[in-house]
Amino acid sequence: MQECYIKDFPDKIDQEIIIKGWVANRRSSGKLSFLILRDGTGICQVIVEKALFPDTYSEIKKLPLESSVIIQGRVVKEDRAQGGFEVHASHVQIVHVSDEFPIGKKEHGPDFLLKNRHLWLRTPRQIAIMRIRDALIRHIRTYFYTNDFTLIDSPILTTTCGEDTSSLFSIDYFDLGKAYLSQTGQLYLEAAISGLGKVYCFGPTFRAERSKTRRHLTEFWMIEGEMAFYDHKQNLDLQEDFVSYIVQNTIRDKAQELAVLERDLAPLKKIEAPFNRISYDEALDILHKNGSNIEWGSDLGGDDETVITRLFDKPVFIESYPKKTKAFYMKQDPARPECVLCADLLAPEGYGEIIGGSQREDNLDILMQSITDNGLDPERYDWYLDLRRYGSVPHSGFGLGLERTLTWICGLTHLRETIPFPRMIYRAYP
Amino acid sequence: MQECYIKDFPDKIDQEIIIKGWVANRRSSGKLSFLILRDGTGICQVIVEKALFPDTYSEIKKLPLESSVIIQGRVVKEDRAQGGFEVHASHVQIVHVSDEFPIGKKEHGPDFLLKNRHLWLRTPRQIAIMRIRDALIRHIRTYFYTNDFTLIDSPILTTTCGEDTSSLFSIDYFDLGKAYLSQTGQLYLEAAISGLGKVYCFGPTFRAERSKTRRHLTEFWMIEGEMAFYDHKQNLDLQEDFVSYIVQNTIRDKAQELAVLERDLAPLKKIEAPFNRISYDEALDILHKNGSNIEWGSDLGGDDETVITRLFDKPVFIESYPKKTKAFYMKQDPARPECVLCADLLAPEGYGEIIGGSQREDNLDILMQSITDNGLDPERYDWYLDLRRYGSVPHSGFGLGLERTLTWICGLTHLRETIPFPRMIYRAYP
Numbered sequence: 001m002q003e004c005y006i007k008d009f010p011d012k013i014d015q016e017i018i019i020k021g022w023v024a025n026r027r028s029s030g031k032l033s034f035l036i037l038r039d040g041t042g043i044c045q046v047i048v049e050k051a052l053f054p055d056t057y058s059e060i061k062k063l064p065l066e067s068s069v070i071i072q073g074r075v076v077k078e079d080r081a082q083g084g085f086e087v088h089a090s091h092v093q094i095v096h097v098s099d100e101f102p103i104g105k106k107e108h109g110p111d112f113l114l115k116n117r118h119l120w121l122r123t124p125r126q127i128a129i130m131r132i133r134d135a136l137i138r139h140i141r142t143y144f145y146t147n148d149f150t151l152i153d154s155p156i157l158t159t160t161c162g163e164d165t166s167s168l169f170s171i172d173y174f175d176l177g178k179a180y181l182s183q184t185g186q187l188y189l190e191a192a193i194s195g196l197g198k199v200y201c202f203g204p205t206f207r208a209e210r211s212k213t214r215r216h217l218t219e220f221w222m223i224e225g226e227m228a229f230y231d232h233k234q235n236l237d238l239q240e241d242f243v244s245y246i247v248q249n250t251i252r253d254k255a256q257e258l259a260v261l262e263r264d265l266a267p268l269k270k271i272e273a274p275f276n277r278i279s280y281d282e283a284l285d286i287l288h289k290n291g292s293n294i295e296w297g298s299d300l301g302g303d304d305e306t307v308i309t310r311l312f313d314k315p316v317f318i319e320s321y322p323k324k325t326k327a328f329y330m331k332q333d334p335a336r337p338e339c340v341l342c343a344d345l346l347a348p349e350g351y352g353e354i355i356g357g358s359q360r361e362d363n364l365d366i367l368m369q370s371i372t373d374n375g376l377d378p379e380r381y382d383w384y385l386d387l388r389r390y391g392s393v394p395h396s397g398f399g400l401g402l403e404r405t406l407t408w409i410c411g412l413t414h415l416r417e418t419i420p421f422p423r424m425i426y427r428a429y430p
Numbered sequence: 431m432q433e434c435y436i437k438d439f440p441d442k443i444d445q446e447i448i449i450k451g452w453v454a455n456r457r458s459s460g461k462l463s464f465l466i467l468r469d470g471t472g473i474c475q476v477i478v479e480k481a482l483f484p485d486t487y488s489e490i491k492k493l494p495l496e497s498s499v500i501i502q503g504r505v506v507k508e509d510r511a512q513g514g515f516e517v518h519a520s521h522v523q524i525v526h527v528s529d530e531f532p533i534g535k536k537e538h539g540p541d542f543l544l545k546n547r548h549l550w551l552r553t554p555r556q557i558a559i560m561r562i563r564d565a566l567i568r569h570i571r572t573y574f575y576t577n578d579f580t581l582i583d584s585p586i587l588t589t590t591c592g593e594d595t596s597s598l599f600s601i602d603y604f605d606l607g608k609a610y611l612s613q614t615g616q617l618y619l620e621a622a623i624s625g626l627g628k629v630y631c632f633g634p635t636f637r638a639e640r641s642k643t644r645r646h647l648t649e650f651w652m653i654e655g656e657m658a659f660y661d662h663k664q665n666l667d668l669q670e671d672f673v674s675y676i677v678q679n680t681i682r683d684k685a686q687e688l689a690v691l692e693r694d695l696a697p698l699k700k701i702e703a704p705f706n707r708i709s710y711d712e713a714l715d716i717l718h719k720n721g722s723n724i725e726w727g728s729d730l731g732g733d734d735e736t737v738i739t740r741l742f743d744k745p746v747f748i749e750s751y752p753k754k755t756k757a758f759y760m761k762q763d764p765a766r767p768e769c770v771l772c773a774d775l776l777a778p779e780g781y782g783e784i785i786g787g788s789q790r791e792d793n794l795d796i797l798m799q800s801i802t803d804n805g806l807d808p809e810r811y812d813w814y815l816d817l818r819r820y821g822s823v824p825h826s827g828f829g830l831g832l833e834r835t836l837t838w839i840c841g842l843t844h845l846r847e848t849i850p851f852p853r854m855i856y857r858a859y860p
Binding site for chain 2: 005007020021022023038039040041066067068095096098099101116117118119121122123126127130131133134137138141145148150151152153154155156157158159160169170171173174175176179181188191192193194195196197198203204206208210218219221228229362383384386387389390391392393394419420421423425426427428429430
């Protein structure tokens with residue numbers, strides 16, 4: 001007798017096998033009971049014939065949903081069944097009779113589902129999203145590997161901060177005072193390029209923002225790449241190649257799961273380099289023509305991004321932001337010192353920013369000035385300034401938000417379903 | 431003119447190329463200057479002939495170490511040169527003249543090196559370790575992928591704790607009170623198996639322990655696997671297959687980097703399943719014969735592990751620990767209720783514990799009792815208890831410490847070199 005998984009059924013036709021899983025659904029019709037079994041690799045229909053189970057049929061027939069069972073039976077090809085196969089049971093072992101499962105077929109509100117995230121994860125849409133996430137992450141890592149990047153895991157606990165210092169989570173770090181949860185690994189990656197050339201990190205990052213929007217999580221995963229001797233243009237070329245690669249590979253691999261989500265793949269199939277590139281100034285022109293009165297020097301908001309992305313069917317880079325809207329480490333444009341050599345990449349269909357990137361300031365004096373101008377303590381950045389003292393080079397990098405990218409690929413409206421256990425300002429349980 | 435990397439030289443023989451990098455070393459002899467250039471993919475010797483550079487030779491000849499340069503020249507095969515090639519320079523552009531690099535050829539103490547970790551990372555041993563780390567991580571992920579595991583990133587910010595609650599870092603989480611930095615993703619993985627069967631997580635974990643040993647970091651990376659319908663024995667079988675796979679693949683891929691570390695590969699080549707398995711009771715016998723007076727019911731310490739691992743040339747599982755020495759979620763052995771169905775895996779050559787694993791308690795009543803007995807608040811674990819209310823199944827899992835495993839593979843004496851920016855109780859900078 002061979003234990004197997006549902007995904008292996010094509011190789012098991014007419015064989016007697018054992019499968020183990022959960023009753024995702026069931027129905028009965030007189031002398032037959034049909035159990036829809038989920039084993040983590042797929043779904044199949046199990047047919048339990050009353051005549052074969054004189055003692056236990058009545059219990060099997062009423063088995064609560066989500067009960068766990070071990071089924072022995074024969075695999076039969078059946079095109080009408082979900083997945084194309086069914087199992088004719090010869091033995092049914094009930095492992096655990098479930099309490100009444102709280103998530104049913106009726107609509108539940110997001111609050112109820114998030115409170116029951118540990119159970120919600122068993123339902124078909126959530127399983128599909130988790131599998132797409134898994135594939136997306138794999139393709140991201142493969143891209144970096146095949147392009148000669150070395151993984152450098154940047155620290156989470158840090159005393160040097162890369163982004164907005166007003167949205168930091170802090171902890172008491174033994175006798176050293178406060179430490180903070182990392183918002184970016186970039187500064188650390190910049191240290192690593194001198195030994196390794198092209199490096200990346202991929203880990204959780206944290207923002208203690210009181211933002212209650214569909215685009216914000218307090219804990220999310222970010223992929224950051226940093227490349228020695230790359231200028232701004234090479235940085236954008238790499239980003240569009242990267243994004244095209246991960247989108248095309250993920251939708252090819254996970255077509256079945258994207259179908260569960262009813263995602264229209266047509267817009268995603270168009271995602272290939274080159275992407276559109278417009279300047280911040282051009283973006284402002286577009287917004288003004290659409291009735292906005294945004295002033296030069298303001299950062300773009302989520303609604304502004306939505307307006308712009310709807311004009312393009314591919315992602316669009318917005319380049320050359322005013323220096324004062326961006327982080328201290330971005331390189332001042334020598335031709336236009338009030339702007340920096342940066343770009344945000346906005347995903348189409350209204351999704352908005354998925355990447356922020358820039359060439360980095362490699363001049364020691366300008367960088368020191370920039371740290372001071374931003375009200376930061378130069379002493380905390382002394383090690384970072386060292387990188388401009390010992391063989392400074394032109395270099396660039398970018399960070400891609402995993403959950404924002406996944407929300408776009410899956411065609412969802414809210415980030416909260418794209419991470420196994422979402423953390424928001426009002427939620428850190430389960 | 432073609433820009434290329436040093437690793438590509440075998441395809442560029444006798445071609446004129448451009449390379450960009452840092453001066454890792456140099457020497458001069460009258461009319462020739464030899465620059466050892468590092469570009470992140472390798473090392474090569476660049477020959478600068480005085481006659482070709484009448485105006486700049488004196489500057490090139492004295493270029494401080496770690497200065498950044500762009501070299502144009504011809505690739506020449508030269509078996510006597512490091513890497514097997516050299517470049518005959520036709521053009522040298524100095525990008526940045528470095529200040530005097532603080533890490534030289536003399537011995538530096540660990541405190542000095544750790545303070546300068548951002549610069550130390552450029553030196554040959556550290557580059558080798560980071561490359562081995564990158565490969566090890568890749569093989570770990572490949573193993574899980576090819577064995578049908580789905581990645582489930584568990585949350586870092588948590589209000590439910592899996593391990594020792596006395597060593598938690600805490601933060602103020604908006605209006606929700608305290609949240610903690612995760613010590614394990616296991617409890618969350620247990621929720622995910624019901625939808626996905628076999629799952630894993632791989633992320634940073636935190637222990638606020640005041641341990642100043644060579645085996646402790648406050649922030650380290652852990653790989654955890656969790657498998658539905660796996661019992662204790664299947665769990666060990668998978669672990670030994672997994673560890674054999676990652677060790678053999680890493681030492682095959684990174685032989686060159688391991689040679690930089692002068693790691694003897696002979697002991698690592700022996701690492702293949704099956705591993706040794708002894709019981710906790712047998713371990714105590716061994717320790718008693720070696721002069722220890724450890725009592726039944728005590729956990730094994732680092733020195734105890736060292737004694738045991740020296741008796742075996744492969745990793746050894748120590749099974750069946752007393753329940754009171756282990757975490758609340760481990761399954762009570764039905765045949766011996768004072769013990770749990772668990773095992774620690776100790777690496778040979780004195781390295782000690784790299785994996786902790788167990789079958790998990792799947793009985794609701796026993797688990798609730800265990801939570802109470804451990805002085806934990808059952809209310810915080812209510813979602814976790816749900817997993818035993820809705821289709822509970824036998825299941826098992828394990829966690830492998832990345833840096834401990836890498837310390838062993840690299841043959842190092844201290845964990846601090848195995849992570850880009852180590853965090854210890856007295857160090858969170860750079």
